[in-house]
Amino acid sequence: MGDSIYTTLGRQAGLLREMNAIAQNVANAGTTGYRAGGILFSEHVVRTGRDQPSISMSTGDAQLTNLAQGALEQTGGSLDLAIEGEGFFLIDRGGTQLLTRGGAFLAGPDGGVTTEQGDALLDQGGAPVFVPAGTGAIHVGVDGTLSADGAPVAQVAVVAPLEPDRMERRAGAAFEAEAGFASVEEPRVLQGFLEASNVDPVLEIARMVAVQNAYEAGQSFMDAEDQRLRSVTRLLEQ
Template identity: 45%
Template sequence: MDTMIYTALSRQSGLKSELDIIANNLANASTTGFRAESLVFSEYVSQQSRTRDSVSMTDIGARIIDSSQGALRQTGGTLDIAIEGEGYFQLAGAEGVLLTRAGSFASNENGELVSLEGRQVLDEGGAPIFIPPNARDISVASDGTLSADGAPLSVVGVVAPINATAMARVGATAFAPNGPVEIVEGATLHQGFLETSNVNPLEEVARMIEVQRRYESVKSFADREHDRIKSVIDTLGR
């Protein structure tokens, strides 16, 4: 097959991956704590030589998580917590520590603060947070200090990965950091609020239309190149 066909196919594969990302963003435009994702493409050159042709193909360089702030929606829930600023809550799971911006929490039968999926919410030191079963007044200060009936219990951990590009999505709203994390200074926590998705549906629809047009353009090129090769083969075979 001609190298131009390989090049076109690599581009189509990349555009399809980008369409999948956009579709997932749109599907989660109303998901609490969801962070939009995008792709960064790079060029892969198979060889460089003055005497031989090189082959240049499209490659996915990185997946980028949009860190822009989502709007805060007031819920009034005692254990609903939103982060204003950088950072993520820490969750314990079978996969290890996970990060999330979805702060809809609850207290399970063991008194542990957990996410909607049942994962333990961790404090600054990476330990589970316990709430006394007989506590009447639960409060969360702006610095993350969680108190029960006026007595401080723990500090809700807010961390960020040192290498943000290494993060991998786990489900809709959680991420595996795939590397060390550090405590975030300056983040503000809001009790009784949740952060909405930071997806901009209008921008995503515009991106989808643009990517679809590029995909169709590459397909048209590949079809013409296929017809050209077929025509050459037919001519030589006569």
């Protein structure tokens, strides 16, 4: 008799994860290079015996990431970089290499180029990118070549994950590519531009309302089912 409650509980748990993903999307709608996320629901059908109705259970455990490109916004900043098309910038966070589309970079006192969170920007060889002290003009070519006062000093790494579906989301619009990554053969890096988040706030609000309604419907069903089971139990005790 409790099968219906168990199946609904599984669905409710998935809806809560979906609501959390939506809340993260809304909160990061203004985060440079952020990629909208969601939850993938899967159905599991269990046989209960010959000539018996099956039980269908749904779970929402798999994460989805929208990799569509966000709008490119011109800023004019010499270390504001955006990638048009395929690829991610490669950064180092505490010894772990992460991928990001957030290209708002800064030059520190030692010349190291980092994200706003302090993660080092890496070059094609996996080494931190540095700008020599006293550099007057910084130019970044479409292939990622960074020049200081006309002299090439590094080539910014532009990489693509080998298995995009297996990327794990990290803080600051970054991802960890557990299956590895490879260099993009013909990257297109734009200097003086930043890529906006690809979150559509209107769509996310509509999703939030739909998930809220679905969750409330599930809760109402469980309340009604609980009352039914209590009524059955009282009848059996008489």
